[in-house]
Amino acid sequence: MTDSGSEDLSNEPPIIFYKHRPEWDDVTPVPQDDGPNPIVAIAYSELFQDVHDYFRAVLKSGEKSERALQLTDDALDLNPANYTVWQYRREILKHLEKDLQEELTYVRGVIERNAKNYQVWHHRRVIVEWLQDPSHELELTEAILSRDDKNYHAWEHRQWVIRTFKLYDNELEYVDRLLTEDIRNNSAWNQRYFVLNNTSNFPADIIDREILYTIAKIKKVTNNESAWNYLRGVLERSDYGICENSVVKQFCEDLYASGNRSPYLLGFMVEMCEEQIEKGAGDSFYNLEQAVRLCDSLAKEYDTVRKEYWNYIARCLTNKRNSHCNNGSSKALIEEMNSAASDGTIVTSVDE
Amino acid sequence: MTTNARCIEALGCERFDEENCSTKTSEEQIKVEESVEELFQLFSKKLTIDINAPSLYRGKHVSYLKKCLFYLPNSYECLDASRPWLCYWILHSLELLEETLDAEDRSKIALFIGRCQSPDGGFGGGPGQHPHLAPTYAAVNALCTLGTEEAFSIINRETLQKFLWSVRCANGSFQMHVGGEEDIRGVYCALSVARLTNIYCDKLFENSAKWIISCQTYEGGFAGCPGLEAHGGYAFCGLAALCLLGKEHLCDIRGLLRWVAHRQMRFEGGFQGRTNKLVDGCYSFWQGGAFPLLHKALADEDSTCVSTNWLFHQEALQEYILICCQNSLGGLLDKPGKPRDIYHTCYTLSGLSVAQHCFAGQEKIVGGLQNELARVHPLYNISQEAYINASKFFYNLPPL
Numbered sequence: 001m002t003d004s005g006s007e008d009l010s011n012e013p014p015i016i017f018y019k020h021r022p023e024w025d026d027v028t029p030v031p032q033d034d035g036p037n038p039i040v041a042i043a044y045s046e047l048f049q050d051v052h053d054y055f056r057a058v059l060k061s062g063e064k065s066e067r068a069l070q071l072t073d074d075a076l077d078l079n080p081a082n083y084t085v086w087q088y089r090r091e092i093l094k095h096l097e098k099d100l101q102e103e104l105t106y107v108r109g110v111i112e113r114n115a116k117n118y119q120v121w122h123h124r125r126v127i128v129e130w131l132q133d134p135s136h137e138l139e140l141t142e143a144i145l146s147r148d149d150k151n152y153h154a155w156e157h158r159q160w161v162i163r164t165f166k167l168y169d170n171e172l173e174y175v176d177r178l179l180t181e182d183i184r185n186n187s188a189w190n191q192r193y194f195v196l197n198n199t200s201n202f203p204a205d206i207i208d209r210e211i212l213y214t215i216a217k218i219k220k221v222t223n224n225e226s227a228w229n230y231l232r233g234v235l236e237r238s239d240y241g242i243c244e245n246s247v248v249k250q251f252c253e254d255l256y257a258s259g260n261r262s263p264y265l266l267g268f269m270v271e272m273c274e275e276q277i278e279k280g281a282g283d284s285f286y287n288l289e290q291a292v293r294l295c296d297s298l299a300k301e302y303d304t305v306r307k308e309y310w311n312y313i314a315r316c317l318t319n320k321r322n323s324h325c326n327n328g329s330s331k332a333l334i335e336e337m338n339s340a341a342s343d344g345t346i347v348t349s350v351d352e
Numbered sequence: 353m354t355t356n357a358r359c360i361e362a363l364g365c366e367r368f369d370e371e372n373c374s375t376k377t378s379e380e381q382i383k384v385e386e387s388v389e390e391l392f393q394l395f396s397k398k399l400t401i402d403i404n405a406p407s408l409y410r411g412k413h414v415s416y417l418k419k420c421l422f423y424l425p426n427s428y429e430c431l432d433a434s435r436p437w438l439c440y441w442i443l444h445s446l447e448l449l450e451e452t453l454d455a456e457d458r459s460k461i462a463l464f465i466g467r468c469q470s471p472d473g474g475f476g477g478g479p480g481q482h483p484h485l486a487p488t489y490a491a492v493n494a495l496c497t498l499g500t501e502e503a504f505s506i507i508n509r510e511t512l513q514k515f516l517w518s519v520r521c522a523n524g525s526f527q528m529h530v531g532g533e534e535d536i537r538g539v540y541c542a543l544s545v546a547r548l549t550n551i552y553c554d555k556l557f558e559n560s561a562k563w564i565i566s567c568q569t570y571e572g573g574f575a576g577c578p579g580l581e582a583h584g585g586y587a588f589c590g591l592a593a594l595c596l597l598g599k600e601h602l603c604d605i606r607g608l609l610r611w612v613a614h615r616q617m618r619f620e621g622g623f624q625g626r627t628n629k630l631v632d633g634c635y636s637f638w639q640g641g642a643f644p645l646l647h648k649a650l651a652d653e654d655s656t657c658v659s660t661n662w663l664f665h666q667e668a669l670q671e672y673i674l675i676c677c678q679n680s681l682g683g684l685l686d687k688p689g690k691p692r693d694i695y696h697t698c699y700t701l702s703g704l705s706v707a708q709h710c711f712a713g714q715e716k717i718v719g720g721l722q723n724e725l726a727r728v729h730p731l732y733n734i735s736q737e738a739y740i741n742a743s744k745f746f747y748n749l750p751p752l
């Protein structure tokens with residue numbers, strides 16, 4: 001940070017503080033009003049303080065000018081998370097009727113330097129809305145995602161653009177490319193669902209296609225939770241639930257028979273059993289005994305970190321069959337919880 | 353009450369299996385596991401000479417936090433629009449560590465937060481900044497944590513409610529500020545402050561439950577906005593907001609439980625924020641804090657199934673926090689190799705408290721009772737005590 005050598009190499013002009021600029025003589029800087037006892041006082045650099053003193057002055061006077069716009073540049077450079085500055089910048093842009101294409105170029109630079117920031121992406125979205133021009137957005141988000149393919153803000157912006165301007169056409173290909181690069185990219189799986197959910201009602205042919213697509217991916221990496229979750233998500237959109245698809249059923253049985261004990265496979269089989277039990281249609285493979293056995297092996301061997309969860313699922317399944325035999329101790333527990341909940345506390349406090 | 357750590361030797365089989373398909377996700381995961389394993393091994397050796405290990409560096413954390421309360425280096429300039437958050441993270445962490453501040457300091461802090469209150473209602477990121485729902489939530493939580501009448505009285509409830517109206521959208525969601533972005537944090541922050549300060553009204557949250565439910569994804573968690581990927585921070589906001597509306601049963605509770613239970617990492621013991629992402633200490637609360645809320649919802653459905661533990665591995669989470677997330681000079685962090693900061697200090701400690709406390713008499717304290725923290729109220733993430741005191745104050749005031 002204090003490498004003086006790099007300063008010699010840069011072509012940037014030396015910083016002149018606003019307080020030393022004659023063209024700002026007419027403005028009285030407004031210092032931050034922290035009061036007599038500042039708390040969480042940040043040791044601002046002189047530059048940070050200078051720029052913000054003048055920003056506060058401009059905000060107060062309501063000046064909407066070229067120099068005020070320039071000032072927001074400097075303030076946002078120092079802290080791109082200052083939503084008050086962004087909001088004021090938008091007011092200036094409107095007031096001066098600035099060229100918004102230029103603004104797009106500007107905000108792209110800020111996004112590239114601060115890709116994980118709410119305000120920069122929101123600003124981009126507002127400008128695109130004003131312009132009604134989504135033509136750069138897919139390329140921009142793709143560029144950002146090529147560096148960080150799970151950047152939440154970039155995905156949010158991309159989905160907004162696609163939904164608002166109906167740009168679904170090549171999205172499945174893009175998703176497929178990302179999944180070929182990284183089969184475990186959950187954001188890409190989610191995007192696949194997003195596209196199908198917004199372009200179709202998951203008709204039978206699409207469900208069948210997606211099942212084959214996903215099964216092929218699971219065969220490659222059986223411990224990939226993203227693919228299993230997607231498979232369930234798609235099946236839940238069919239009229240038949242997760243257990244009635246013969247391709248999926250066969251696939252799971254074969255994988256299990258081959259000795260695979262991926263916790264996601266076992267968990268999926270538990271859910272298939274559960275569905276069968278609910279339908280009262282337990283067959284010779286997917287039934288209560290099998291479900292309890294699977295939960296037990298998950299809790300004790302294949303997914304021990306989730307033992308509480310699997311034991312709970314097993315209890316629920318058993319209870320479904322033996323409903324109406326609530327025992328006293330658990331009744332007491334629920335009473336304790338309900339009374340705790342009714343006064344708003346979820347867990348009760350103890351005297352120690 | 354005290355409880356032993358997982359057997360480090362037996363954890364080898366929990367390591368990530370690449371299945372001959374190396375990708376960016378798996379490479380990063382394996383790197384993190386290596387750094388965690390190193391710390392687990394060191395801890396294992398330490399355990400042979402110190403039966404109380406792992407211990408919470410309570411004193412170090414307290415001094416780190418107290419220093420930050422008055423002075424922050426200029427690396428915090430990027431949080432200049434989040435100063436009520438800085439107050440809340442520090443105050444809540446100190447509260448969990450059962451460190452009390454003297455009356456003079458409490459008063460100074462309350463007055464400073466008061467300077468962030470906007471004449472239009474709500475609080476901004478600093479004095480003179482526009483009101484914004486996130487610092488408003490943080491300011492209200494911080495003032496409630498201070499717990500003095502002076503602190504409670506800072507909040508202008510009339511203008512606060514006006515501010516909430518000004519950021520409400522017709523579909524039931526909330527903008528973070530006037531002209532700002534709209535996501536699930538907004539509705540949670542709005543509900544949290546409205547309930548805490550007793551300014552809630554049904555009309556203000558009309559359609560909100562429906563909008564929140566539209567954020568639940570096929571994976572079971574909630575996203576920031578409809579269509580996006582399920583995410584720990586947003587899932588907490590979604591579930592807590594539904595609970596604050598009393599409408600948690602409208603979402604798919606079982607799907608949410610499955611999703612959040614699967615966010616706990618089999619080797620590291622901490623939580624990840626999304627499927628196939630890396631462990632991060634702050635999700636100890638965002639994911640861990642969902643379990644107490646889920647517990648109640650599940651018990652309402654079928655009381656015979658729930659037990660006296662949360663439905664995650666409480667010991668494993670405590671180990672991850674105590675062994676991998678503590679800076680030896682004070683403060684906590686995301687994962688080994690990352691710098692400490694007060695955000696991660698707040699949320700790892702909040703998660704640690706959730707992992708330690710289930711129902712009365714069912715505490716599970718890894719590393720001995722000296723590690724025990726104060727209890728949190730999982731809907732608001734302030735301490736139970738702070739919640740009770742704030743309720744006494746605000747629910748004795750006349751409704752607006």
Ligand SMILES: [Zn+2]
Pocket residue numbers: 632633634635686696
């Ligand atoms: Zn984090």
